[in-house]
Amino acid sequence: MKDKIDKALRQLPYLPGALRLVWAAAGVWAMVWLALILVQGLLPVATVYLTRAVVDGLVAILGKGYSWTALSPLLLLVGLTALTLLAGEALRGIAGWVRTVQSEQVQDHIHGLIHEKALTLDIAFYDSPDYYDCLHRARIDALSRPAAMLENIGAFLQNSVTLVAMCLVLLRFGPWLPLILFVSTLPALFVVFHNTLRFHAWRVRNTAAERRCCYYDWMITDRNAATELRLFDLGGHFRKIFRQLRDRLRRERGDLARKEAAGKLGAAVFGLAALAGALVWMAYRASRGLVTLGDLTLFYLSFSQGQRMMRDLLANAGEIYRNMIFLENLFEYLELTPCIHDPETPLTLPEQGADVAIEGVSFQYPGSLYPALADFSLAIPRGRIVALVGENGAGKSTLIKLLCRFYDPDKGRILLDGIDLRELNLSELWRRITVLFQEPVRYHETVADNIAFGDLAAAPDTEEIETAARAAGAENSIQRLPQGYKTVLGKWFGGAELSVGEWQRLALARAFLRQASIIILDEPTSAMDSWAEADWLTRFRRLVAGNTALIITHRFTTALQADRIYVMAQGHIIEEGTHDELLSMEGHYAVSWRRQTNREATLEKGSRS
Numbered sequence: 001m002k003d004k005i006d007k008a009l010r011q012l013p014y015l016p017g018a019l020r021l022v023w024a025a026a027g028v029w030a031m032v033w034l035a036l037i038l039v040q041g042l043l044p045v046a047t048v049y050l051t052r053a054v055v056d057g058l059v060a061i062l063g064k065g066y067s068w069t070a071l072s073p074l075l076l077l078v079g080l081t082a083l084t085l086l087a088g089e090a091l092r093g094i095a096g097w098v099r100t101v102q103s104e105q106v107q108d109h110i111h112g113l114i115h116e117k118a119l120t121l122d123i124a125f126y127d128s129p130d131y132y133d134c135l136h137r138a139r140i141d142a143l144s145r146p147a148a149m150l151e152n153i154g155a156f157l158q159n160s161v162t163l164v165a166m167c168l169v170l171l172r173f174g175p176w177l178p179l180i181l182f183v184s185t186l187p188a189l190f191v192v193f194h195n196t197l198r199f200h201a202w203r204v205r206n207t208a209a210e211r212r213c214c215y216y217d218w219m220i221t222d223r224n225a226a227t228e229l230r231l232f233d234l235g236g237h238f239r240k241i242f243r244q245l246r247d248r249l250r251r252e253r254g255d256l257a258r259k260e261a262a263g264k265l266g267a268a269v270f271g272l273a274a275l276a277g278a279l280v281w282m283a284y285r286a287s288r289g290l291v292t293l294g295d296l297t298l299f300y301l302s303f304s305q306g307q308r309m310m311r312d313l314l315a316n317a318g319e320i321y322r323n324m325i326f327l328e329n330l331f332e333y334l335e336l337t338p339c340i341h342d343p344e345t346p347l348t349l350p351e352q353g354a355d356v357a358i359e360g361v362s363f364q365y366p367g368s369l370y371p372a373l374a375d376f377s378l379a380i381p382r383g384r385i386v387a388l389v390g391e392n393g394a395g396k397s398t399l400i401k402l403l404c405r406f407y408d409p410d411k412g413r414i415l416l417d418g419i420d421l422r423e424l425n426l427s428e429l430w431r432r433i434t435v436l437f438q439e440p441v442r443y444h445e446t447v448a449d450n451i452a453f454g455d456l457a458a459a460p461d462t463e464e465i466e467t468a469a470r471a472a473g474a475e476n477s478i479q480r481l482p483q484g485y486k487t488v489l490g491k492w493f494g495g496a497e498l499s500v501g502e503w504q505r506l507a508l509a510r511a512f513l514r515q516a517s518i519i520i521l522d523e524p525t526s527a528m529d530s531w532a533e534a535d536w537l538t539r540f541r542r543l544v545a546g547n548t549a550l551i552i553t554h555r556f557t558t559a560l561q562a563d564r565i566y567v568m569a570q571g572h573i574i575e576e577g578t579h580d581e582l583l584s585m586e587g588h589y590a591v592s593w594r595r596q597t598n599r600e601a602t603l604e605k606g607s608r609s
Helices: 002-011 014-064 068-120 123-127 129-141 145-171 177-183 186-205 207-221 223-231 235-287 293-334 396-403 426-431 447-458 462-471 475-479 500-513 530-543 579-585 588-608
Strands: 356-363 373-380 385-390 411-416 433-436 518-522 548-552 564-569 572-577
Touching (some): 014 293, 068 129, 123 129, 129 293, 145 293, 177 235, 186 293, 207 223, 373 396, 373 572, 426 433, 433 500, 579 588
Parallel strands (some): 433 518
Antiparallel strands (some): 564 572
16 A cells, blocks of 8 residues: 555656646636636535525425415525526536637647657657657557546536535534545545556556557558558458457456446445435434424435535546556656757858768667677768668668768767767758658658658749759659649548659659758669669759769669769678779679679560560
8 A cells, every 4th residue: 555655646746747738738718617616616505505495495385385475485595596506507518618628728739749849859769669658658648638637626626615515514413424424435535546556557568559459450451551461361360460459458458447346336335334324313313303304405415415526526536646647658758858969069061062971980779789880981072972882781771860860870970071960950960961761751742742841941932843843853743643733642631642653753852952962862763663764864963963962772873873882781881983993893893783784684685575
């Protein structure tokens, strides 16, 4: 029990934080809601007193007859009781409206906080499953918790006001009755807190399993996976795994609910026994003429409503505690701190061009057994084009992430014009770089937006967008679309679908739109056919003229456009030179060149035959 009390106390600091969130999101609505709570808390007491007066009035009439003089006070009391009940219903409706508006504003505010935090975190966080568990709990469990906590606090305050008033009513019948009322609900208090702790522990323990369920559900229903699931008959396999996980989670959740129901039943029996004992005592007093029938009604309503208020109060306290536990997940996420950040006194890069120098860089991904780069060095002079070729896993894409400072190297440094990347503002660094990633994002927006996203801050006009599209060789495919540059792409919102190569050319246009000093292209022609590649390569040097360019490619025909070619293997550069120099070395590049050209020649011969 001590551990549970300690755990409960540890959650208390999250309560002020949650209230600050609510105030920041919907302060005015919170004040209106608080006023409604106080009024609603007093209405049940007024109803109880009016009911007592009505009962006593009826008893008096029975002895005097039904004259207008006798009936008029009773009718006034009945009218006041009806107005009180109507006021209660009206206030409940208004409170529900206020609560809904307030809840929506709080949820939007928390969405904003989660999105803001997600956009500031290092890419390294996405390499950790613990981060996804934390994000899942923050997004799914904690998103609505502050609004729910506010509602619980409101109910707690309202029930507290009513309960205090009911206890004052019971005091006139005996000072020990409020104590009996409190003791009769103690088992319910234990049940609430015990089950809250047990449910939270179960939820944390099964976060990964719930995420897996979401993953398999997405796999079964997502368009990108639909073709392989049918071709390789994987649908049944994923459905089976999903059902097994859901069966286990449902069974465990059912067991928790069963134990909670049993505990609540025991607590309710204890409470009813206390009520029965108090009623017997009051009935004995009524039989001796010590209390009136109205007093007996007042006592019953006060004690039974007091018990209900007490149970509701404990349930509200339990929900507040439950929400505080899950709010820990939200604040845990919001407290994540990126390791990569701007320096205190950043330096400024020259306006034009950039010399890139990579000096003795070593880097290993978090949790990886082997380094992606080991003592890697490379120099790219201003205005030159350099190509990196090598097998998958050689470290080429890792180099892009380090150049963009998505990660910092474990050892060594990367310089732009002699300035270490860590001495630059991230926003300035990213403004100077444009990248075509190997797997570019497919934005389900218009064609124009897909290209404009390359430099949205510059607000590119139609002419600039179309120029970028022509530079990337995307203009012809765009013109075939039903609304040209205004065509919405992707199937999520009923847009047009493009081929893989067309999506790549669109991403290439996005990269070219930004007038950056450093152009990095990761497999720029991988999804293009040989005709599209040849067309694009004839314009490539003109497109990057005066800029520093790094091309990462498996295609030697693309690498031929570079001023210098570097061959990578296992995080190192093993060969370098021009195309002719590398062929004369008869090394790795020469062997790969012949193998690739022979394969392409064979394919071309086969297509002609």
